[in-house]
Amino acid sequence: MDFTGSPNADSSQSSGESPEEPSKEEHVTSVSEDFDVTCWGCGLHLTVSPYEPAFICGWCGAITNRNASKIERNYLWWRHVRDRCFVGILSVFMLLMISFRSPGAPPLILWGSYSVVGRGGLENYTYCLYCKKPKSPRTHHCRSCQMCVLDMDHHCPFIGNCVGAANHRNFIFFLISALTGTIYVSIISGYAATQIWPPIRPMPPAFLNDLASIDRVIALLKEIIFAFSSSIMLLSVEGAVLLYLLIASIFVGIGLAVLLFQQLYYIYEGKTYLNHLISQGVEEGISSRVGEKDVRNLFRFFDCPSSASKFLPCFWSLRKSHKK
Numbered sequence: 001m002d003f004t005g006s007p008n009a010d011s012s013q014s015s016g017e018s019p020e021e022p023s024k025e026e027h028v029t030s031v032s033e034d035f036d037v038t039c040w041g042c043g044l045h046l047t048v049s050p051y052e053p054a055f056i057c058g059w060c061g062a063i064t065n066r067n068a069s070k071i072e073r074n075y076l077w078w079r080h081v082r083d084r085c086f087v088g089i090l091s092v093f094m095l096l097m098i099s100f101r102s103p104g105a106p107p108l109i110l111w112g113s114y115s116v117v118g119r120g121g122l123e124n125y126t127y128c129l130y131c132k133k134p135k136s137p138r139t140h141h142c143r144s145c146q147m148c149v150l151d152m153d154h155h156c157p158f159i160g161n162c163v164g165a166a167n168h169r170n171f172i173f174f175l176i177s178a179l180t181g182t183i184y185v186s187i188i189s190g191y192a193a194t195q196i197w198p199p200i201r202p203m204p205p206a207f208l209n210d211l212a213s214i215d216r217v218i219a220l221l222k223e224i225i226f227a228f229s230s231s232i233m234l235l236s237v238e239g240a241v242l243l244y245l246l247i248a249s250i251f252v253g254i255g256l257a258v259l260l261f262q263q264l265y266y267i268y269e270g271k272t273y274l275n276h277l278i279s280q281g282v283e284e285g286i287s288s289r290v291g292e293k294d295v296r297n298l299f300r301f302f303d304c305p306s307s308a309s310k311f312l313p314c315f316w317s318l319r320k321s322h323k324k
Helices: 076-099 168-196 205-209 214-232 237-268 273-279 296-301 306-311 314-323
Strands: 004-007 036-038 045-047 054-057 063-065 126-128 133-135 139-142 147-150 154-156 161-163
Touching: 076 168, 133 139, 168 237, 237 273, 237 296
Parallel strands: 004 054
Antiparallel strands: 036 045, 054 063, 126 133, 139 147, 154 161
16 A cells, blocks of 8 residues: 655644744654654655555655565576576587487498308398498488488488487487476466466356356356456567467477477387388388387487396386286
8 A cells, every 4th residue: 555655844834834823832742763764765754654565755756665675686697597508408419419410320341242241241231222332221311411321210300410320319318308498488488477467357256156057167168268368468568478488388398298209119119210110111112120119228228227127117027027
């Protein structure tokens, strides 16, 4: 509640009496220190109730908020580091570990002469018509990169490079960091939007009294949607940008989560996305050895020690025993 403080009278000019009028009896009342405050704008002493959270100076019009407190800025540097951490991690993965790193070339092998090729030395090998050299199993030629890629998963246009044996793990870490970044953006933008969101029109009590019928529930939902839509029209430019960031980050996060789950599931199956397409008959006539489904494929992919499998949940071992 705003309260207009009145300056204390120090001379007879503040009163309405003229010098010619006879002096009247005056009563002097002492003012407690709790009621006497100093205006920060003009320096006058004001008489204000101690229960008023804010008041306006009657002379200069300055507003004083007694509940205002100074925000501690001790950890401000950490907030700046935190906000730029996700962008830095994504940039490192994009530029250094994925985009400019070779996806993995197949091993070199001697060929073309009976004297250098041993018995069974080119088993399951095929000939690449583009590279003009043998192509080992689980190797595919990428026309965009113009090279054969070992354990090729797919060619990603967003990083401008193939995902293969040499950078597949970095690509998974990139998806994890990107998903974490979108979750962070969703939380921050959603919280900021709630702080500047215009007030939503309260629901009429008639909609909240009787919700037994479906028609009343539908009417309540329509009223909520209408009130929410009306508040959107009152959003500022900053609020509209935050709302866009919130919606975009949620949809991008869902897409990244689906892609990450798909990648991990193919690794669990012991194959790549391209091998999955081949097994579905997309590219007929090309054979590829696909491993068995096993959670240890994930441990081998991330270079985890084999002893880590003993920490797996008990239901995994039970399920494996039932299959036998």
